[in-house]
Amino acid sequence: MPTESRRRVARRAGVLLSSALLGATVLPLGVAPAEAAVSLKKADDGSYVTGYKWLNKDKSAFDFYLQSTGLGQRKTVRVLLPKGWKYNSKQSWPVVYAYHGGNDNYLSWTRSTDIQSLARKWGVIVVTPEGANGSYTNWYNYGKGGKPKWEDFHLQEVRQIMERNWHAGGSRAAMGISSGAQGACTYAGRAPGMFRYAACFSGVLSMSSPGIPSLLMYTNTKAGQDPYSIWGIPWINKANWDAHDPIKLLPKMRSTRLYVSAGTTGEPGPYDKPGTAPWDIGYLSERAIGPTVQAFADEARRQRVPITSHIYGPGRHSWPYWKREMHTAWPQMMSTLGAKPVK
Numbered sequence: 001m002p003t004e005s006r007r008r009v010a011r012r013a014g015v016l017l018s019s020a021l022l023g024a025t026v027l028p029l030g031v032a033p034a035e036a037a038v039s040l041k042k043a044d045d046g047s048y049v050t051g052y053k054w055l056n057k058d059k060s061a062f063d064f065y066l067q068s069t070g071l072g073q074r075k076t077v078r079v080l081l082p083k084g085w086k087y088n089s090k091q092s093w094p095v096v097y098a099y100h101g102g103n104d105n106y107l108s109w110t111r112s113t114d115i116q117s118l119a120r121k122w123g124v125i126v127v128t129p130e131g132a133n134g135s136y137t138n139w140y141n142y143g144k145g146g147k148p149k150w151e152d153f154h155l156q157e158v159r160q161i162m163e164r165n166w167h168a169g170g171s172r173a174a175m176g177i178s179s180g181a182q183g184a185c186t187y188a189g190r191a192p193g194m195f196r197y198a199a200c201f202s203g204v205l206s207m208s209s210p211g212i213p214s215l216l217m218y219t220n221t222k223a224g225q226d227p228y229s230i231w232g233i234p235w236i237n238k239a240n241w242d243a244h245d246p247i248k249l250l251p252k253m254r255s256t257r258l259y260v261s262a263g264t265t266g267e268p269g270p271y272d273k274p275g276t277a278p279w280d281i282g283y284l285s286e287r288a289i290g291p292t293v294q295a296f297a298d299e300a301r302r303q304r305v306p307i308t309s310h311i312y313g314p315g316r317h318s319w320p321y322w323k324r325e326m327h328t329a330w331p332q333m334m335s336t337l338g339a340k341p342v343k
Contacts, residue, residue, distance in 0.1 A: 041164040045069040047157040049165070060085075061116065063106075068157055070138075070149030077158055078106050079166065080119050080126040083342045092169030094337035095125040095162065097154070099136065101178030103223060106130040108177075112319040113326060124339040125168050129158045133223040135216075136176075136183025140232040140240050154183075155191050171337045173197035175329070177322045178285075179219075181205075181260075182246065185296070188256045189249025197336040199259040199329040200246075201322045202289055205296035207231075207245040215288055247296045253305050257336045259329040260297055261310040261321075264290030269315030271324075282316030289317070308332065 042048045052064040060081050067074050082093055098115065100108035109115050109128045119126045134150035162168035174195045176184035181203025188198040204212055213234040220227035232240045242248050263269060266287030268276060276283070290311065297309035310328065315321045334341075 041161075043069075043157040043160040043164075045152070045157065047153075047161070049161060050074060060120065061110075064161075066157060066161060068153050070147065070152035070157060072147045075130040075132075075153070076106055077130065077161075078110060078128040079162070080110075080116050080128075081166075082123045082125060083120060084123070085125070085167065087166075089167055092163075092167045093123055093125045094171040094173075094334075094339045095127060095168040096173045096175055096333070096337075097158075097184075098126060098128045099154070099174065099176035099180030099183045100128070100131055101176075101180050102133050102135075102219065105132070113323045115326065118327070118330065121341060122334050122339045123342050124334065124337065125162070125166070127158065127162055127168070129154055131180060131183065133179075133220065133225060135179060135220065135230045136186060137230060137244050139229050140237060141229050142232070143237075151187070151190065155187060155194065171196055171339075173199065173333050173337055175199040175201075175326070175333070176203060177201045177319075178203060178317065185246040185253075185258070185260070186244055186249065188258070189246060189252045190244070192252040193255050195256050197257045197259070197333045198253075199326070199333060200261075200293075201325045202262045202286060202293070202317055203246075203260075204289055204292050205260065206247040206292035207241055208248075209292045209295060211288065212292060213241070247292075247299055250296075250300055250303050250305050253300075254303075256306075257332070258300060258305065258307040259309075259325075259332065260293050260307065261312065261325045261328075262286060262290040262293035263312055263315035263317070263321065264294065265313045267314040269312070269321065271318070271320035272316050276316070280316065282318050285317035286315060 040049045047069045048067050050065045050067050052062050055061040063076050063078050065074055065076055098109045106128050115126060134148055136150055138149040138151045172195050174184035174187050181200035184198045185200040185205055188195050217227040220230060231244055234241055263286035266283040294311050297307055300307040
């Protein structure tokens with residue numbers, strides 16, 4: 001075969017292979033290639049799924065990869081499916097969006113808790129998206145705005161992709177730990193009516209409390225970021241801080257049932273290893289965060305926003321306590337969402 005002919009054949013084979021690979025990334029989950037008729041739907045801002053991967057043989061969990069317009073990069077989202085879920089189903093399911101803490105990632109909840117086995121007992125979808133160290137907000141960037149837009153990523157892009165492609169319904173809960181807890185309660189106020197329930201474990205819920213701006217600035221500086229790019233400079237850009245402060249957003253949360261919890265004393269609790277130093281960051285964190293959670297709970301009751309709180313005193317800023325709180329909040333969360341137990 002002449003050289004030019006071989007090149008044409010090679011180019012044609014490359015095009016066909018690329019098309020086949022591209023087609024494999026957009027096939028609806030649960031649908032065989034021969035049955036696939038349409039690609040996955042995009043979010044309003046053009047964000048789209050580039051691929052997905054099943055995580056187990058019974059196909060009850062998968063990761064998908066979302067090319068985000070608001071972030072300008074690809075991020076991973078983990079999804080846990082309920083028993084009876086089918087791609088071609090005509091029904092939708094209640095959904096829990098679970099947000100991780102700082103210096104962690106979307107694997108956090110399935111790595112550190114039994115959320116997958118817990119959720120399988122209920123007719124509910126669980127979504128654990130990436131949050132990086134984005135502080136669950138569209139960054140202020142000294143008043144210029146722009147990327148990264150973490151709030152848009154979570155509340156618009158991920159939500160729309162889930163609802164348009166995988167039967168996530170309009171009965172939603174937000175749940176988070178640490179900065180993800182701050183995010184869950186902030187989102188409930190930033191998007192009134194979007195979440196029927198918000199469970200916030202050990203999150204800063206009053207950003208203007210004494211010492212808290214400095215704590216947040218230090219935490220984000222330690223993560224290698226410009227802390228003033230996130231919400232702005234506290235004493236100069238106060239309006240933007242207030243617009244993202246959970247306690248100041250409480251009047252917009254009346255349609256959301258809240259559950260909040262935290263330790264307060266910075267002393268050893270029942271799940272802590274003996275001999276942990278009193279100056280351990282886990283103890284210091286709860287001692288600083290706990291009063292903000294108590295203030296939030298008190299203010300919610302004053303404003304008659306429905307809330308359940310568990311201010312438990314001793315205990316570190318750590319997963320054993322958050323796992324316990326998840327199990328405590330879960331029945332009320334499922335009831336609020338209208339999720340039913342499954343056999």
